[in-house]
Amino acid sequence: MRNERSFYLFFVITACISTLFFGGYYLNAGIPELYIPIFSAFALFAIYGVLCFLRFVSLLWLFRISITTTLAAIFHQIYFTGGIQSHALVGLVTPTLLAFFYKPVSDRHIFMVVSVACLISMFPLSNTGYARNLLPSDSMSVHALMCAIFIFAMISIYTLLFRRALIVKNKELGKSMNELKKTTQKLVQSEKMASLGVLSAGVAHEINNPLNFIQNGVEALSKKIREDHKDKEKELEPLFKIVKEGINRATKIVKSLSHFSRKVPGMNEQCNIKDIIENCLLILRNKIKHKVKVITDFSSPDQKVKGNEGRLHQAVMNIIVNAEQAIKSRGTIKISTIRKGDFLDIIIEDDGEGIPKENISKINDPFFTTKAPGEGTGLGLFITYSIIHEHNGRIDVISSVGLGTTFTISLPI
């Protein structure tokens, strides 16, 4: 808006100088019918300038009355110099009227056409004017040029002003559009996570209580049998074991759902990514040492991100476990960290069997798994995804079947 105002002021100053100039010219030529209205126009432009400066009238209306005043002044000149008889008048009237009423919404080039049309029509108009011998003939071309430049400048400024306003408005619109899109996406995601949280908390409670009945009921039962029926103990032991295994599995799955309940303990810990990766590798060492060679490269000097250490452990662990499971016989897992701007990238690369194209889009879905029942819940990567999301980070996956998979976790520092 500030820029539009200064454009207008520039326009008014140009108009004042022009009218002063034209007025002086006609005064010098001794034609009161011309210099009186032109000097009045000068006074009007001066008033518009003051109004604009004081912000009494809106810019759009200031511009409209300025254009009207300019047109009145020009037509007055044309009428008195005899230009009204020229066929070229149409060439001036039509485009200027168009410029006044046309709203520059889609086609900004129209103004350029308009101003050029005005410019061209000025010469024959002025020439006709001299036929009435009102003006000295030796200054004929100077006068024609002056008129032409004046009209050209006026319409160009008009175009620039509105074009600029349009561009600014468009930019603002585009920006808020993008913001809206982002917010909607975020909202949808958080809404999803929230309803998942409410659902999983409810389900967990409803399942945990009966699990409590079973676990502790069986516990009491087995104690009773140990005490009263020693002879049956051996026979029943495997059955108790199966029941306990069932309870353990169910408990584990329900516990893993707790990650979707939005209430998570502190997100303000300083987490050292290098330590987290090393801890995960330590925990997994026995499981992987015979099959996988692990290469680590912690080249980034700054390994700290803000977040929840436990959750990040879990996120990294899930990906390393997946990498290990993707390697069927022998293979290598390469883990590296690189700082990229305000982000720390954790890259976990395996040379395992890879993820088929049709599954790539599904790997973040809850309960999607290609593992045998009981081996995987299908929640691992989904949990990782939501943990990284909580930390305002992102995960990228590149995979090709037979060659391996690369997970890149980017976390803000």
Add this chain to the structure above:
Amino acid sequence: MKDRPVILYVDDEETNLLLFRMAFENGREVLLANSPNEGLIKLTENRERITAVISDMHMPKMNGVQFVNEARKELNTIPYFILSGYFYDDEIDLALKEKKILKFFTKPFDKAEIEGYLNETNS
């Protein structure tokens, strides 16, 4: 010889109460209450004897933390625990930070874990 420690367990589900008593009555006296209000009454009646209180979290009328807040007005010298089928949440987090509750246990409960805490605090 010292008296057997007395613990109070509050839960709105009868089955949980029964199981809890069966699991912990060895070497302890377990008082049961099936609502926070009953819990408060039992606490008042036995305030000289009770050495620890364990409560469920989600119960009608008053949740576990609210119950602990009320109970602490009556008896502030003993440890309080929450045993819940729900997840860790902000309310529990705050209660733990303010040391209103000593520990948050989840169902299905791990007898050894709770036993450990009780032994530590009840001698």
